[in-house]
Amino acid sequence: MTADVREAVAAGHPPEVLKFARLVGRAPEDVAVLADVPEQEARAYREAVTELLFDDAAGRLRPAAAAAPLLPTKVLAIIAEKALGPLVCARLASLVDGRRAADVAGHLDPPFLAEVAAELDPRRVAQVLRGIPTDTLVAAALELARAGEHVPMGRFVGSLDEAPLAACVEALSDEDLMRTGYVLEDMERLDAIFELVGDDRARRLLRDAREQGLDAEADVLVGHLDAARRARLLAEDDAPTATTEPA
């Protein structure tokens, strides 16, 4: 399932609704009741459900993970794409050695790798991504963006080390950066991302977002920026002052 953030925002769905919908494979409308509870509670519930799903999968996949070292990485990649599918691969990736997971990832087609990345355990996504070459990560990020998978992108991009993050920021469109930023898992990284984006692009990104009616997204992003950066961007831009403060 993909979640089109623009439509979802137009429908009034906050980030936690979008993230929970993506986690359980439903449309945001199906879980929109989560908008009625404080964000912290919705987040805590999502994290508990994440634990349930990933721990249940781990219990079922541990024997298969134990057998993975017996097989060459090319064979594992074939099995991954032809038999296991992205969800099972992502769950398995959390159970095998990170270097080996990265080796297998290097043999996967970017579209499939993107699907796997979208399903990775958010608690271990950084560890899994660390060993994957930057070019491969950028290709996967572009595939995720093309598929409208901005919620997984919010985990994926936010979990990257600086060099691959910079490459992804450069490769992604302004719109995809805006959509991804809206559902970024770790808002603490937003300033690092905006540092890479640069002030000129950031102003353009925010201005275009408001012209496209994406005020909610722009407000969330601006509200989470470092105060100095926020003041700088707003002072030199005609965008309305955002009032959203970091949670």
Place this chain on the structure above:
Amino acid sequence: MSAPRAGRRTPTPRPPAGLPDDHATELAEIVERALLDQRRNIADGLEGALARVPRILRGPVRKVAGG
């Protein structure tokens, strides 16, 4: 690559307390469905995986995976 056999270890989380009962029940059912879908996905994936393992390695893989 044996069939899934582990039982559930983590209890289903309680939906946020502030939700009305009917909404909480709906959410709990959605989570339960997601869990069952995931289990089916895993079972289907593992079933197909062994057939793709080179014949010479199937024995050792079965032995390690407990199948």
